[in-house]
Amino acid sequence: MIIDAGSMDSRSLNAAIKGLKHNGSIELNNVNGQRYICVGVSGRKVEINGTPGNDLAAFSSDVDINVNGNAQDGVANTLRSGRIVIHGSVGDVLGYSMQGGNVFVRDNVGYRAGIHMKEYLDNKPVIVIGGNAGDFMGEYMAGGTILLLNLDGNHIGNFIGTGIHAGSIFIRGDFNPYQLGKGVVMVEPDASDLEKLEVYVREFCSRFNLDPDRVMEQGFTKLMPQSSRPYGKLYS
Amino acid sequence: MLPAEFFVDITHDHCRRCGRCVLECGFGALRQKERIIADHKKCVACQRCALFCPEQAIHIRKQEHGYKQHAIWTPEVRNDIYRQAQTGGVILVGNGNPMPHPIIWDNLLLDACQVTNPPIDALREPIELRTYLGSKPQSISGKLPDQIEIETPIIFPAMSYGAVSLNTQKSLAGAAKELGTLMNTGEGGVHPDLYPELDNIIVQCASGRFGVSYDYLNTAMAVEIKIGQGAKPGIGGHLPGEKVTEDVSRTRMIPVGSDALSPSPHHDIYSIEDLSQLIYAIKEATDYGKPVGVKVAAVHNIAAIASGVVRAGADFVSIDGYRGGSGATPKVIRDHVGIPIEIALAVVDERLRRERIRNEASLICSGGFRHAGDVAKAIALGADAVSIGTASLVALGCRVCQQCHTGNCSWGIATQRPELVERLDPVEGTERLVNLVAGWSIELKEILGALGLNSIESLRGNRERLRGFGLNASTLELLGVKEVGEGQ
Structure with missing residues (x-):
């Protein structure tokens, strides 16, 4: 099923997606900043050609979305499960409060990626970013995993992981400790960490035609919360 | 020491x-x-x-x-x-502001009919308290936006599972159902035990997004985005790890024992436009089938804020005055930040009217409502409905010892300790809450009857039926109320 989104506004485009009777895959062409694409949609495979607007796949579950282009702010906001692949860059607050699912971004992400990500039982969200990230990545992180591959070796944002109290962030390559937020500790990834992150690196590379072995050649640093109760001693 | x-x-x-x-x-x-x-x-x-x-x-x-x-x-x-x-x-406290500030409700007096326009006998004549919450259209043509119908203008405000016990929430949900009104789950998700009462529940989406999912947004009657709270404007929520028990962890969808941090800002909302984006994301997720509201604390610039919130697309605005309660709040904030609901309500209602957008959202007020008299005065100042938090907990046995933050509540209300929680029987709790609100509702009808009105709609925003007693001129002007002794 192909939908030409060129002349549609956000609401009618989403109504068209939600109104589809069949469960097959959808291709959206000429997407040009329409917001809320696939918001609250469950169990859909969607190919997006163009630039989806803010809140792509917010509150969705079990989606399989491939974006051929960049995406804007709020991608995967409160996503429950599924997979989102972006062949380009995304704007701010990627994966706000994501509860599960995987997001792969080929290039860069804006400010506050992966903040408030949380995990519960089998729901473990994962974000893999090929390029660099803006400030406050992983702020208030309460679970899940962020992999920042920084393949171009650019400067990454500051205040990484401020207020993190669960979950982990892996950063490939060099950065300065001053770039970390308060309450974050740096450790060497152990064998099980490396095993886990290699699985995601391989998947990332297979989606974007990169050589996983070359990506894995450079070392990773693991960032973890100092405490699961960062503000436990604040109160009298 | x-x-x-x-x-x-x-x-x-x-x-x-x-x-x-x-x-x-x-x-x-x-x-x-x-x-x-x-x-x-x-x-x-x-x-x-x-x-x-x-x-x-x-x-x-x-x-x-x-x-x-x-x-x-x-x-x-x-x-x-x-x-x-x-x-x-930081000194942490529970409950609401205990400072001996003047309570403006006590300086407002209601009118009554005598001789020329007779009162209505509330005991024998029908008097309507039914209230509709939601955006009303400018004209009566076309489809009416979704409304929530409640049988009395009194609802129960957001108190999350975690801050209060499950038995407290069950009591509130049961009472809301029986009374035909609403309770609000707060930001802690919905426990499965509340599923039978979903038609009487507002769910909340706060900055930590705990328990928020597609199903969660779609289960309830309405969704409220929490921006602020009267007891702690500009301050986030922080459920300490020791209160995150097995059950709380399930509804919040976080691991047992982990802190649940809701920072003061939603980090995707830095403007009215951003707020609008979340409102419409929720509307998209709920197929435009539910009212979406926004809760804000009453602060100095509340009129402009509320105007922005309504323009952002909110179907109702919950305004929480500085006397509003809290499960845990820094004392310095509770006691020194915010403004009273009386003034906030008056200036918001006035501003929305002046801008001709008052119809676009309902106003729900909270923050220290003690009895039906306060409720009637709030309706006359322009509120569509009133939320009673502390009063409802007092009905459940709370003695206002202000130790909610400790989690040791001997009355089984603000605690997760099972041996304490079981002291609050939800069946009895429901009955007590139903009694309280039923009593207040009868009193509201008596007040309406005395005013010669047969419907709460006729009192709404009817400031002519209020007079100020002992208030200074600028307060009277802000309230839009005449001094006692002045006729029509």
């Missing part, structure tokens, strides 16, 4: 050493040896032991420290300083 605030006065001659008081105390202030021994420093005056002592042998007394009298350096000020000098921490 810190003296005991209370003295547990046990009349040992009357005490038959049954040990009931020791079991009842949630704060571990009592022990049984040959006789009952009190650790006065642990007593918070929750009155549980005193009320349950079969011999009435316990009296809780305020300790007179014998500090040298000083109007500025009161015992409370001194004790807070001793405490902070010891710990270096």
Whole structure:
């Protein structure tokens, strides 16, 4: 099923997606900043050609979305499960409060990626970013995993992981400790960490035609919360 | 260094050493040896032991420290300083602002009919309290936006599972269902035990997004985005790890024992446009089938804020005044930040009217409503409905000891300790809440009857039926209310 989104506004485009009777895959062409694409949609495979607007796949579950282009702010906001692949860059607050699912971004992400990500039982969200990230990545992180591959070796944002109290962030390559937020500790990834992150690196590379072995050649640093109760001693 | 605030006065001659008081105390202030021994420093005056002592042998007394009298350096000020000098921490408190500030409701008086336009006998004539919450259209053509129909303009505000016990939420949900009104789950998700009452529930989406999912947004009658709270404007929520039990963890969807942090801003909302984006994301997720509201604290610029919130697309705005309650709040914020709901409501209603957008959203007010008189006055000032948090907890047994943040509530309300939670029977709790709101509703009808009105709609925003008594000119102007003695 192909939908030409060129002349549609956000609401009618989403109504068209939600109104589809069949469960097959959808291709959206000429997407040009329409917001809320696939918001609250469950169990859909969607190919997006163009630039989806803010809140792509917010509150969705079990989606399989491939974006051929960049995406804007709020991608995967409160996503429950599924997979989102972006062949380009995304704007701010990627994966706000994501509860599960995987997001792969080929290039860069804006400010506050992966903040408030949380995990519960089998729901473990994962974000893999090929390029660099803006400030406050992983702020208030309460679970899940962020992999920042920084393949171009650019400067990454500051205040990484401020207020993190669960979950982990892996950063490939060099950065300065001053770039970390308060309450974050740096450790060497152990064998099980490396095993886990290699699985995601391989998947990332297979989606974007990169050589996983070359990506894995450079070392990773693991960032973890100092405490699961960062503000436990604040109160009298 | 810190003296005991209370003295547990046990009349040992009357005490038959049954040990009931020791079991009842949630704060571990009592022990049984040959006789009952009190650790006065642990007593918070929750009155549980005193009320349950079969011999009435316990009296809780305020300790007179014998500090040298000083109007500025009161015992409370001194004790807070001793405490902070010891710990270096932020003083945390529960409940709402206890400062002896003037309560404007008490300086507002309602009108009544005499001779020329007779009152209505509320006991024999039908008087309508039914209220519709949601955006109303400018004209009556076309489809009416979704409305929530409630049988009385009194609802229960957001109190999350975590801050309060499940039995508290069950009591509230049961009462909301029976009364045909609403309760609000707060930001802690919906426990499966509340599923039968979903038609009477508002769910909340706050900055931590705990328990928020597609299903969650779609289960309830309405969704409320929480921006702020009257007891702590500009301050986030923080459920300490020790309150995140197995069950709380399931509804919040976070691991057991982990802190649940809701920061003060939603980090995807830095403007009215951003707020609008979340409102419409939720509307998209709910197929435009539910009212979506926004809760804000009453602060200095509330009129402009509320105007922006309505323009952002909110179907209702919940405004929480500075006397609003809280499960845990820094004392310095609770006692010193925000403005009273009376003024906030008056200026918001006026502003929205002036801008001709008052119809676009309902106003729900909260923050220290004590009785039906306060409710009637709020409706006359322009509120569509009123939320009663502290009053509803008092109905469930709360003695306002202000220790909600400790999680030791002896009354089973603000605690997750199973042995304390089970003290609050949700069936009885529901009955008590139904009684309270039914009583207030009858009183509202009596007030309406006295005013010669047969519907709450006719009182809404009808400031002509209020008069100020002993208020200064600028307050009267802000309230849009005449002085007592002035006729129409």
